[in-house]
Amino acid sequence: MSGSPLRVAVLGAGTVGREVVHALLDRRDELASADGASLVLSAVAVRNVERAVAAGYPASMVSDAPAHLVADPDIDVVVELMGGDEPAHTLIAAALSMGKSVVTANKHVVAHHGAELEATARRTGGVLRFEAAVGGGIPVLGPLATDLAANRVERIRGIVNGTTNFILTAMTDPASPFEFEAALAEAQRLGYAEADPSGDVEGLDAVNKLVILARLAFDAWLDPAAVATRPDGADGPAGPGITTVSLADQQDARRAGRIIRLVATASAGDDGEIQAAVLATALPLESALGRTSGVRNRIEVDAVPVGRIGFDGPGAGGAATSSAVLGDLMAIARGAGSTWGARPSATGPTGDPVTRPDRPVLIAASGIRYPIDD
Amino acid sequence: MSGSPLRVAVLGAGTVGREVVHALLDRRDELASADGASLVLSAVAVRNVERAVAAGYPASMVSDAPAHLVADPDIDVVVELMGGDEPAHTLIAAALSMGKSVVTANKHVVAHHGAELEATARRTGGVLRFEAAVGGGIPVLGPLATDLAANRVERIRGIVNGTTNFILTAMTDPASPFEFEAALAEAQRLGYAEADPSGDVEGLDAVNKLVILARLAFDAWLDPAAVATRPDGADGPAGPGITTVSLADQQDARRAGRIIRLVATASAGDDGEIQAAVLATALPLESALGRTSGVRNRIEVDAVPVGRIGFDGPGAGGAATSSAVLGDLMAIARGAGSTWGARPSATGPTGDPVTRPDRPVLIAASGIRYPIDD
Numbered sequence: 001m002s003g004s005p006l007r008v009a010v011l012g013a014g015t016v017g018r019e020v021v022h023a024l025l026d027r028r029d030e031l032a033s034a035d036g037a038s039l040v041l042s043a044v045a046v047r048n049v050e051r052a053v054a055a056g057y058p059a060s061m062v063s064d065a066p067a068h069l070v071a072d073p074d075i076d077v078v079v080e081l082m083g084g085d086e087p088a089h090t091l092i093a094a095a096l097s098m099g100k101s102v103v104t105a106n107k108h109v110v111a112h113h114g115a116e117l118e119a120t121a122r123r124t125g126g127v128l129r130f131e132a133a134v135g136g137g138i139p140v141l142g143p144l145a146t147d148l149a150a151n152r153v154e155r156i157r158g159i160v161n162g163t164t165n166f167i168l169t170a171m172t173d174p175a176s177p178f179e180f181e182a183a184l185a186e187a188q189r190l191g192y193a194e195a196d197p198s199g200d201v202e203g204l205d206a207v208n209k210l211v212i213l214a215r216l217a218f219d220a221w222l223d224p225a226a227v228a229t230r231p232d233g234a235d236g237p238a239g240p241g242i243t244t245v246s247l248a249d250q251q252d253a254r255r256a257g258r259i260i261r262l263v264a265t266a267s268a269g270d271d272g273e274i275q276a277a278v279l280a281t282a283l284p285l286e287s288a289l290g291r292t293s294g295v296r297n298r299i300e301v302d303a304v305p306v307g308r309i310g311f312d313g314p315g316a317g318g319a320a321t322s323s324a325v326l327g328d329l330m331a332i333a334r335g336a337g338s339t340w341g342a343r344p345s346a347t348g349p350t351g352d353p354v355t356r357p358d359r360p361v362l363i364a365a366s367g368i369r370y371p372i373d374d
Numbered sequence: 375m376s377g378s379p380l381r382v383a384v385l386g387a388g389t390v391g392r393e394v395v396h397a398l399l400d401r402r403d404e405l406a407s408a409d410g411a412s413l414v415l416s417a418v419a420v421r422n423v424e425r426a427v428a429a430g431y432p433a434s435m436v437s438d439a440p441a442h443l444v445a446d447p448d449i450d451v452v453v454e455l456m457g458g459d460e461p462a463h464t465l466i467a468a469a470l471s472m473g474k475s476v477v478t479a480n481k482h483v484v485a486h487h488g489a490e491l492e493a494t495a496r497r498t499g500g501v502l503r504f505e506a507a508v509g510g511g512i513p514v515l516g517p518l519a520t521d522l523a524a525n526r527v528e529r530i531r532g533i534v535n536g537t538t539n540f541i542l543t544a545m546t547d548p549a550s551p552f553e554f555e556a557a558l559a560e561a562q563r564l565g566y567a568e569a570d571p572s573g574d575v576e577g578l579d580a581v582n583k584l585v586i587l588a589r590l591a592f593d594a595w596l597d598p599a600a601v602a603t604r605p606d607g608a609d610g611p612a613g614p615g616i617t618t619v620s621l622a623d624q625q626d627a628r629r630a631g632r633i634i635r636l637v638a639t640a641s642a643g644d645d646g647e648i649q650a651a652v653l654a655t656a657l658p659l660e661s662a663l664g665r666t667s668g669v670r671n672r673i674e675v676d677a678v679p680v681g682r683i684g685f686d687g688p689g690a691g692g693a694a695t696s697s698a699v700l701g702d703l704m705a706i707a708r709g710a711g712s713t714w715g716a717r718p719s720a721t722g723p724t725g726d727p728v729t730r731p732d733r734p735v736l737i738a739a740s741g742i743r744y745p746i747d748d
Contacts, residue, residue, distance in 0.1 A: 019679065023524065023679075030526075031524060033523075033715075033716030033717075037716065131521060137679070137680035137681065137683065138683055139513075139517040139520075139521030139522060139683070142516075142517065142520060142521040143513040143516065143517055143521070146513075146516060146520075146701065146704075146705060146710070147505060147513030147516040147517070147698070147701045148513060148697065148701060149407075149700075149701050149704045149705075150397065150405060150696075150697055150700030150701050150703075150704055151697055152404075288665075288686075291662075291665075303697075304693075305393065305397075305511070305693035305694065305696055305697050306511035306687065306688070306693070306694050306697035306698075307511065307687060307688040307691075307693070307694050308687060308688070309511065309512055309513070309685070309686070309687040310684070310685070310686040310687060311683070311684070311685060312662075312683070312684040312686075313680065313681060313682060313683040313684060314680070314681045314682070317681075319678075319679035319680070319681070320679065320680050320681050322524075322679055323522065323524055323525055323677075323679050323680035324521070324680075326523075326524030327520065327521045327522060327523050327524050329524075330520075330523045330524055330716070331520060331523075333716075334715070334716045336520070336710075341407075341708070342407030342411065342704070342707075342708045343407075
């Protein structure tokens with residue numbers, strides 16, 4: 001793989017983009033691999049060119065036309081860090097259809113358009129890598145596709161949304177427990193939650209990550225809309241994600257030696273049927289997931305023959321996430337291919353039913369039935 | 375990588391070898407990758423051919439001449455699972471010098487001959503993979519070399535020896551604490567400790583694993599003999615590994631909110647100097663390492679920019695370890711190269727001093743000064 005360096009365009013200069021750009025500018029030699037494969041930053045697409053130049057980006061590199069950078073024959077690798085659905089989806093699809101390599105941290109696009117993007121990449125020989133889309137800097141997709149490739153995964157589950165886990169942790173602070181609204185306000189104050197927190201607190205962000213984990217674990221792209229997010233209430237489905245979790249519910253859980261956390265779970269039955277859910281779940285206080293506090297993430301893989309493997313770390317933040325983006329860039333430089341590695345093709349959403357795991361419940365005084373897990 | 379399957383010889387049919395052989399025989403299609411790369415078991419070297427055939431190994435495959443298998447031009451990949459220094463070391467070196475690929479779980483050979491074996495592999499283009507040598511089935515070397523490649527590792531530490539961790543856990547069982555000797559006897563009864571437990575309890579097994587982790591983290595092969603294993607006593611160095619840890623010492627630690635566990639630590643200073651030690655260490659009861667109980671392993675990587683990543687799982691056992699061996703075989707089938715990936719060459723042992731991290735201590739009533747860590 002030695003020879004000309006790969007020319008990289010970074011789309012988006014937000015929290016993660018800024019870290020990636022600085023690393024590519026400042027640590028170029030360090031990021032070159034021993035066999036000579038190297039990366040050179042050619043362009044950065046930003047919203048406001050003047051502001052980017054004022055902030056120190058080289059004027060020769062900045063552009064407000066990401067589609068031009070994608071189409072530019074002098075760009076080999078596109079790093080999509082804009083977030084959201086469009087134009088990110090179209091830009092990624094366009095790059096792959098030209099056979100270019102793409103690195104993205106965009107869990108929404110990968111979860112909602114993964115089957116289409118995978119088909120395009122396989123058709124053109126383009127490479128799509130997205131380690132940063134799940135667990136920030138925690139290596140989990142790579143290990144699933146490579147190191148654990150000889151295993152049959154039975155279940156994958158985890159705490160994959162730092163915002164909700166911060167809120168649920170603050171609510172159970174023994175010194176000064178917060179009510180949900182106050183905990184959310186504190187998360188917003190600290191920059192852990194957005195002004196519109198619905199994607200996090202309603203579980204949609206965790207659903208996206210679960211869909212991506214399931215792709216690596218079970219070789220199927222689930223339909224995000226098919227993943228259950230609502231626990232049962234006294235009279236049918238209650239609110240999604242953690243929106244039902246009151247301080248009183250947490251205290252009910254604590255009396256049972258448990259803590260309510262938002263857990264994403266996907267498992268495969270012997271018949272190939274996949275069960276998946278993102279539900280506020282009552283976990284033992286003393287379990288590894290129960291003790292995963294604040295904005296940390298933890299993902300557990302139960303597989304045969306290996307047993308249970310746990311991965312934990314900072315699940316968000318520009319610096320941590322840049323580790324995964326840069327790792328993916330280095331993987332592309334050494335010719336490692338897409339994140340799914342040598343796993344079989346996955347199509348989907350297949351229309352196959354995604355059912356909800358059947359679990360015993362803890363019935364809070366509020367009437368909400370929180371599934372319990374070990 | 376499609377085309378002829380790679381022909382594999384497994385040397386050694388003990389706990390791990392048996393699992394690997396059965397997987398290669400029973401799950402051949404499953405272990406083939408989507409792009410057609412596949413593996414076929416051609417031969418198994420055993421101590422006693424008659425017994426192996428009686429146990430169900432195909433007679434056409436078994437041999438008691440591992441060196442012949444290594445030399446056989448019809449063997450592409452050698453899986454060394456004999457353990458110990460010789461003849462394992464010579465067989466691995468011979469295979470690599472012929473440009474063959476080698477997978478091994480042999481931490482002793484990799485730690486003590488790693489620099490030589492790496493040099494040979496780089497010279498001939500042979501491939502050496504050894505994920506199974508550290509942490510059983512826990513993916514940690516692969517993630518260090520690939521997913522975390524963009525990071526500068528500051529420290530790596532962990533509980534990497536299940537036998538000693540089982541003993542130390544049994545000593546602190548609140549229901550019925552064991553004295554050291556009784557805990558060791560229990561570990562032997564359950565098959566977690568060997569008849570001669572010195573390699574485990576004196577810390578040498580953990581030293582080997584630390585040397586291998588440091589290779590991936592810091593691109594240097596440390597001299598195993600240079601890694602400190604003895605805490606200070608009242609009058610100079612005390613016994614190695616966990617041999618000093620009495621029930622009374624554990625109780626002294628518990629009164630300080632701590633638990634003594636065997637922790638392997640390596641860190642790199644700004645000047646490139648590497649500090650490394652395997653010491654019985656007083657950890658907070660409530661920390662992730664403090665809570666790692668029984669035969670489980672946990673390895674933590676502190677790195678920039680990612681922060682702290684933790685990996686945990688079953689650190690030993692035939693089934694778990696076979697996951698890593700088979701994963702390495704599949705990596706070879708898809709052309710992934712050696713475990714060190716694109717990291718720079720490491721030479722050594724360099725003769726550079728390996729110093730011992732300087733830490734505050736907990737002085738037990740016995741006079742032993744156990745370093746404390748967070």
